[in-house]
Amino acid sequence: MASLLVWGGANYLLIGPKIGERVVRADYLPACEINLRQMVKQQGKDRLAGLNLPSADPARELAARQLERFSNSPAMEGLRRMSRGMGDLFGLDGMAGDLGALYRRQAAEARQAYQDAKRRIEAETKTRLGEAGDVCGCIADKAIGETRSDWALFTGSLTAYRPASIASFGQKMAEVQRAGACTGKAGGS
Structure with missing residues (x-):
């Protein structure tokens, strides 16, 4: 009986999580990273x-063009x-120049x-793409932690018994991601 307790404890504390980590990193992490990168790119x-x-x-x-044309018209x-050198009696020359400058400045500010905004979005996307491995690693670690008992049963039975959560581990990782468990890393939404 004591040997079963030792075997079960070893599988729960050490063997199960370690085997789970290796299986997940080999079988699930690459797909997670690819999917996350595609999602980040699309976002x-x-x-x-x-x-x-x-x-x-x-x-x-x-209006600015018409005022400039009128200001430069033969009339x-x-x-x-x-006006014989009295200057711009109606103020149209100054108004045309001011209006044109205002319009050009507003257009330049809008373009800037x-x-x-475009550069900021591109930089954020690049950062999140670079952190995809960290996010997927976090998701995998949390999913392994939530299925620790199942990994212990799997390894304790020498893989003869495969719990449903282990067979569908990709779904478990998706649940962890949807729950937002790793949103602090790369905004992993």
């Missing part, structure tokens, strides 16, 4: 696709000549904000 693509592209306000652009040239 990155979706986030990039969701970015609002910088777009010009057609009404503002049209305005005639008014300038009639888009580029900054």
